Amino acid sequence: MRFLRSVSVLLLGSLFVALRAAPAPSVDDRVRDLLSRMTLEEKVGQLVQYSSREDMTGPASDSSLTPQLEKGEVGSMLNVVGAEQTRKWQQIAVEHSRLRIPLLFALDVIHGYRTIFPIPLASASSWDMARIEQAEHIAATEAAAAGIHWTFAPMVDIARDPRWGRIAESAGEDTFLGSAVARARVRGFQGDGTFAGTDRVLACAKHFAAYGAAQAGRDYFTTDVTERQLREVYLPPFRAAKDEGVAAFMAAFNDLDGTPCSANPFLLDQVLRREWGFKGFVVSDWASVTEMRAHGNVTDVRDAALKSFNAGLDMDMENGAFGPHVADLVREGKVSMARLDQAVSAILAAKFRLGLFEDPYRFSDPARQEKLLLHPDHLQAARDLARRSCVLLKNQGDVLPLKTSGLKIALVGPLADAPLDQVGTWHAQVDRKDTVTVRTALQKLYGDNLRYALGCDTRSDDRSGFAAARAAADASDVVIVALGEDVFQSGECTSRTSLDFSGQQIALLEELHHAGKPVVLLVMAGRPQLLDKIEGLADAILVPWHPGTMGGPAIADVLTGAYNPSGKLPLSWPRSVGQIPLFYAHKNSGRPEPKDPKDPYFSHYIDSPNTPQYPFGYGLSYTSFAYDQLRLSTPALPANGTITVTARVRNTGQRAGEEVVQLYVRDRVGSVTRPVRELKGFQKIELAAGEARDVSFQLTSADLSFWRRDMTYGAEPGDFDVFVGADSTATLTASFKLE
Missing domain, CATH: 3.20.20.300 (Glycoside hydrolase, family 3, N-terminal domain)
Structure with missing residues (x-):
């Protein structure tokens, strides 16, 4: 009996070990098993x-x-x-x-x-x-x-x-x-x-x-x-x-x-x-x-x-x-x-x-679901990304940032208090009551010193709100105008032949400009709006796009300097629809635009510059940055090697700020024509006032590869230029050779 009990224990132990040792079926095994049991x-x-x-x-x-x-x-x-x-x-x-x-x-x-x-x-x-x-x-x-x-x-x-x-x-x-x-x-x-x-x-x-x-x-x-x-x-x-x-x-x-x-x-x-x-x-x-x-x-x-x-x-x-x-x-x-x-x-x-x-x-x-939707941590993250996404295009006379005391503010425009429009296209399970608008955020900061007027909507020809908007501007020290697109003007199936501000928005901006007060224009839209002919109507231009649920507080953070803007354009901002499609990484023609044209026979428009209103990668800060000391680790990049590109970036302003340091490369000669420059690296860094830092990028032949004339992919030996700076027009340059 004792022998049988021992054998049983051994058998059970062996079975337990075998079961423990048996691997769990893989996903592929489980899929095959299920497939074998499925009907057509x-x-x-x-x-x-x-x-x-x-x-x-x-x-x-x-x-x-x-x-x-x-x-x-x-x-x-x-x-x-x-x-x-x-x-x-x-x-x-x-x-x-x-x-x-x-x-x-x-x-x-x-x-x-x-x-x-x-x-x-x-x-x-x-x-x-x-x-x-x-x-x-x-x-x-x-x-x-x-x-x-x-x-x-x-x-x-x-x-x-x-x-x-x-x-x-x-x-x-x-x-x-x-x-x-x-x-x-x-x-x-x-x-x-x-x-x-x-x-x-x-x-x-x-x-x-x-x-x-x-x-x-x-x-x-x-x-x-x-x-x-x-x-x-x-x-x-x-x-x-x-x-x-x-x-x-x-x-x-x-x-x-x-x-x-x-x-x-x-x-x-x-x-x-x-x-x-x-x-x-x-x-x-x-x-x-x-x-x-x-x-x-x-x-x-x-x-x-x-x-x-x-x-x-x-x-x-x-x-x-x-x-x-x-x-x-x-x-x-x-x-x-x-x-x-x-x-x-x-x-x-x-x-x-x-x-x-x-x-x-x-x-x-x-x-x-009840616990996580609109969790405070989620709202804070949304606010943080929204303010980091704001792009400052203009700040004439340092009108921004605004003081939070002692100022009377006029807030005008169809996007200033538009909870659904503010979140933009494809807004999933949004509830407009959750959106904190620009008006709500600024009201919290300025209280009775904030005067709000709609002015007009985004589409109609109705100017009946202009008088109230002008009165608010006349009674204020600074005018903030929130213009752009409503929620149904961008996204799927919203192609446009005009990129002008729709409805009476431009006329509203002109009316407010005539009040003679500093004007801050907020461009709240799902795409660029043309600014070429109206840029002079605003002292400052900030692009929050459609910033989401917490867009109001995020915009207020930027306007008042609680956050120093660091956004950079992910596209070239056109001067006119006639330039479109417009992008920085274009190729040259046989007659590219010279720096100092002597005759008209080069690739250009007769009624507009070739350049965008604002270039890809562009964006201002409340501080300033300088670039110098560009250097390469080697003058020649071996086919299987690495070259390091380093530049010194200095905060030359009076406050801390973030800068997106951008690296561009040009392949001078290829078996097929190559873009005038291409982004190959970027780093977002923060510098205290007066601080300088070396920023380095590594390049290999893989970064220089393209689809060659015979449609094979790889790099070609030859001369390359690198550019480091704040946007796609960077002028700090050096050259190297790929062996």
Whole structure:
């Protein structure tokens, strides 16, 4: 008996050791196992994404989806918001379907969920990657508490045409800056990609690709760029997002080289999967598969489903094509089971990574949602990023900063007390009552010494408010005028042929200028507004863009000097629409503009300078900075070596301030023409008054690489110029040779 007991103990011990030693199945193993048990219809269901029709009232109002959910024929839903609603929909999917496969809930969390941060174009103006990452982490934290698993962000399109409304969602014109912002935003949303906690969401790089190059700045319109331009300008931010581990890509609405991006095998298969090795999944934009009929490259929706799915599109947003047709296409042999399994595997893997099979409700937590939305720490972070995103364009006579006592302030304009307009486009679950406006913030500082008048709205011809606005100006020491765009004048489908302030806003500014008081102009918009003809009407010009929930206090901080502005433009600010597209990294013609033209036969306008109103990278401070002592670690860069570029930066003003030190490079001669200069590095530093610091950058041949004449990628030996300074017109220069 004792022997049998000993044997039993040994056997149990061996079994325990074996069980402990058995590795947990990998995500790939679990995906393969689940795939083996799925029917064709269940597999196709994972490709389907529906938008909720619930109007925030719950699943009962959209019962038409219930049968499909119970059959496991829906993989994802968008526009379901709130912890309670996401739990209800998830319950139907996992408690009534055969395989209990959870749904992915997606939402456009573009610059915040409930706490709204500055629009992406504004946050890019901060040139502060750590705080951009923090903003997206907060957005993910709030969204995840409400049950959202996946955001349709970041948008990483390079945008060089401010007529295009979606420039508001971009990081501007530059590939290097745009790539840095893309990486920061993916990190913010996804963290390290393990999703061990419930404070991260899947990110989605969009719109793949060249959507920002829409002809004439018209949204959804065609693009026509060369492969070299595509690879050098428009694709690098997407590659940066991929390298940072982004979970998903979204195909763009536009066609590229004659093929809509939703069915473009060059983009979705050749570049994304074969060249870059992307393992995630690709979703269409809203109904973009069915809209291929209007493009004219498919005969019907079935043909659109065939071409887009075989090209590499994995999920059909709004399910106009995949759900109705992919199963039949598989049965007919026009779509392979291997291709179907590839798409489904990527989607299932994302659900396993999120831990939804262990707990499908782990992100839908009403108590956590109540605790985290608009958390004081989130509001403070939003305020901090908003003030760092403000760009000071003009400060004649040092009218700014303003004293907080002894001044009578007139605050005028349609953006001064506009809680919804202030947060800007794609504002997720904003509640306008949460927005702290400029008026509210300045009222707190100045009390009865603040006089407010609307003046006019952003669109109409009504001037009935001018008299009250002028009276406020006449009774004040300083006039602050908040002009710009309302919430519906930028973002998706808001292309404009004019970048002038709309309605009677310019006339209002002229009226206030005639009061003879110092005028501070706030440009609160989703894109540049033309200032060339009206710059003289304002003594100071500050661009807060659409600054989000805490924009009012942030602007007040900058106006009063509680924060010294440090924002820099992420785009070239045009003088006129006729200059567009306008960007600093252009190429020279055979007749570039000379410094001292002797005859008219060079590339120029006869009615305007070639230069922008304000250059890329430009932004003033309440202090001043000087650059000198530029030096290189070596006159020649070996092919596999590194060269260090160092410059001395000195704060020559009377107060501490932050400066974005920028490094530009020019390749003098290439096998193909090269840009006049390209951003290759930047550092945001803070210097006390009188303090000086050496700022260094390292360059390798990889930083000098481009798509050569034979369409191979690499650097070419030769001479290079470097420029270090405060913006893209930097004149402090040195040269080196790449061996």
